[in-house]
Amino acid sequence: MSYNFDRTALLYVGVPFFVSVALLYIVKKPEKPSLNRYYGHLVLWSLIVMLGTSVVLFEGFVCVIMFMPIYFGILFLMYLFQLLSCYLKSRNKGSYYAHILPVVIFLSAFEGVVPSTSFEREYSITKNIVISATPEEIKNKLIEPMHLNIERNWLLSLFPMPNNIDAGTLSAGDVHNIDFTYHRWFVTNTHKGHMKLELTQVEDDYIRTTFLEDTSYISNYLKLKGTEIRFIRVDNENTKVMLTIYYHRFLDPAWYFGPIQEYAIGQTADMLLSELFIPETT
Template sequence: MSESEKLGSEPSISRRKRNILIFVLIGVTSIFIRLLYSYEFETSALLYVGIPFFVAIALLAILKKPQHDTLGSYYVYASKWSFIVMLGTSIILFEGFVCVVIFMPIYFFILFLMYLFHTMVQRLHEKKKNTLYAHALPVLIVVSALEGVVPSFEFDREYSVSRDIVIDAPAEVIQAQLKQPMELDVDRNWLLSLFPMPTDIEAGSLLSGDVHNIKFVYHRWFVTNTHSGAMSLELTEVSEDYIKTTFLEDTSYISNYMDLKGTEIRFEERDNEQTKVTLTIHYTRFLDPVWYFGPLQEYAIGKTAELLLSELFVPDSI
């Protein structure tokens, strides 16, 4: 018996076979993802649930549990290889780092669920018990992967997120503040910091019909693979206590994830010269599944509204 076998690790021939199969898995997964893009399923749960499900099944078949390893260390072992597969496919498909970061939580969550299923079935087999009910978990994952693929299996995509702030100034002073240039170098929430800030904002007056242009530059690979985009925002209705805007065009990186419809700003003056400002952002969710991207995008839009309220609406004199 070789030294590696005595220690409970994989023999070298097994490691070579494993590495070859991992390489094949990266290639096959990349082809599957490319096909989903070709058939316009890139926003469906087939990509964000189905692909991790396929990778998890393949890895659990490829990776044999080393002798004497605990179940916890086996999961870490499988997670390491799943991370390698994800990075491999990302490199082949030239994915940007934002896509990778957003994909990682759901990717590893599906792997964890399949690991639980694998462990559950193994223990039931050892106890010679029926494993039929354990298969409900992969069935639920498969069903979830059909969201956005089957027309009847979709959830509401229209969202409206509101945030408010009370400012020690009358409404006219706050509206005057909106005409001032926005400070672009500001601290942002960790999720928002993944996305580029505007490089230039062309804003005119606050008159109805005015169009504001916002330009973005995004480096998909931190410093290279640069993409440019822009937003055109029209002020469709302006009054003393209400401003409504509509997005006419959005070619920024954000448009890959959602369709921004517009905003509503309400000014509610109070007796002590304070004003409650409520900002509502309307958008359409593109990505499935809803149980992951719904809360994630609501959180991001909520933080965006809070940032805009604190940076755009509060007069410099306060």
């Protein structure tokens, strides 16, 4: 754990791989494997294993939900490997071709274990919105308290919202504090954390922020580095607001967590633009 193996594919690919291999040997096979009862038994036992280890490790429900698709996906691929092997043997054909799949899965489990097996980790997401306001009016809106009381995307709703936002002025060097409280088991196993966001650069048409500290639950998955907000005049009454969020991906494999985190950060940017810049209607 001191080497952060819990962030590598060794956990998210390797563990499902070995669990699936063990179950394929332990669970009694029918004479004619099919995608019904036998696979159902494998899914049931794999669910028991996953939930049991999650309880022992005090994992939260968010971690379990994030882990389930790749966990059952690899189990399904290994089950297909077994079906293919049985089919080739029944046709008196060499089944060694079927072993390519588990070999590929096994090798992919070492992504992120050493730097040479890692892929790109630096990301940025940019979203924009055009509103009927001048840059000056928009900056005045930013000074107002942020409530974040809009309806959230399904993925974002799994994560806790800030329970307190301590924001000062909109001046360069100002530090905003954001507090989070997350109940890993819905009502207990509580985790508290906070973010410190510095207004690094503030100009008439540009604001840059830097995350100085992040101990929130989100920091288990990625490192938020900072944001940029640009105000581009479209005409005398309308302004285009461009929000860019920079972050560093911790978790592997990249083919799984990369798209999920890009989607989540993109939805976060849309939510912030809607909350901060769209005028409230009565």
